[in-house]
Amino acid sequence: MNELREILKFYGEMGAEFLHLPGGDPRAGLAELNREILQCRRCRLHEGKTHYVPGEGSNRPGIVFVGEGPGETEDQFGRPFIGKAGQLLDKIIQKMGLERDAVFITNVVKCRPPNNREPMKDEVDACLPYLLRQLAALRPRVIVCLGKVALNNMLGTSHSMGRIRGQLLSFNGIPLVPTYHPAFILHKKDKDEISKAKWEVWEDMQKVLALIASDRP
Ligand code: URA
Numbered sequence: 001m002n003e004l005r006e007i008l009k010f011y012g013e014m015g016a017e018f019l020h021l022p023g024g025d026p027r028a029g030l031a032e033l034n035r036e037i038l039q040c041r042r043c044r045l046h047e048g049k050t051h052y053v054p055g056e057g058s059n060r061p062g063i064v065f066v067g068e069g070p071g072e073t074e075d076q077f078g079r080p081f082i083g084k085a086g087q088l089l090d091k092i093i094q095k096m097g098l099e100r101d102a103v104f105i106t107n108v109v110k111c112r113p114p115n116n117r118e119p120m121k122d123e124v125d126a127c128l129p130y131l132l133r134q135l136a137a138l139r140p141r142v143i144v145c146l147g148k149v150a151l152n153n154m155l156g157t158s159h160s161m162g163r164i165r166g167q168l169l170s171f172n173g174i175p176l177v178p179t180y181h182p183a184f185i186l187h188k189k190d191k192d193e194i195s196k197a198k199w200e201v202w203e204d205m206q207k208v209l210a211l212i213a214s215d216r217p
Pocket of ligand 1: 069
């Protein structure tokens with residue numbers, strides 16, 4: 001037992017957030033991870049939140065959607081993407097021929113930033129290990145990054161979504177498809193611009209579907 005403690009201490013000191021034990025089911029850690037998130041005090045965002053929003057969905061998802069952070073409605077109910085942007089995301093998922101509970105939906109930060117501002121670097125640094133552990137446990141076939149805030153915080157980049165979308169990226173060995181955040185489309189006024197953005201999201205989602213299909217025997 002002491003030896004095991006020493007080994008875990010060593011990996012902890014090396015900065016490891018989780019260990020894959022041979023033969024263990026990585027999904028078994030998801031419930032514990034949720035419990036950890038629901039008590040988190042790693043950054044200031046927990047002070048202003050109503051509910052933590054860890055994420056929800058299948059624990060064997062082909063796709064994990066990652067947004068920026070909970071908005072007002074999500075904060076109120078503790079569930080991701082259930083406000084206006086979430087309703088558009090639901091339509092996208094439906095158009096892909098999938099059920100919402102067949103995918104997993106989460107955010108880069110699990111507490112609502114005040115007034116829906118972008119999460120700050122130290123807040124992302126504090127929260128990102130939770131996303132890493134979710135992805136390690138869920139092992140999706142593909143990650144969809146909704147918007148440039150999620151994308152750039154995950155990759156440590158400063159891409160413009162207009163330029164980077166259409167490319168297939170990768171995160172910790174998992175294919176990553178970047179696309180517009182649903183709220184970006186909802187904020188547009190010009191009908192042609194709305195149609196163009198929706199079409200581009202649809203192109204991106206077809207890439208996602210092709211990746212999932214390529215996995216089937
Ligand atoms: N916008 C996000 O980025 N995430 C949510 O959960 C809701 C809105």
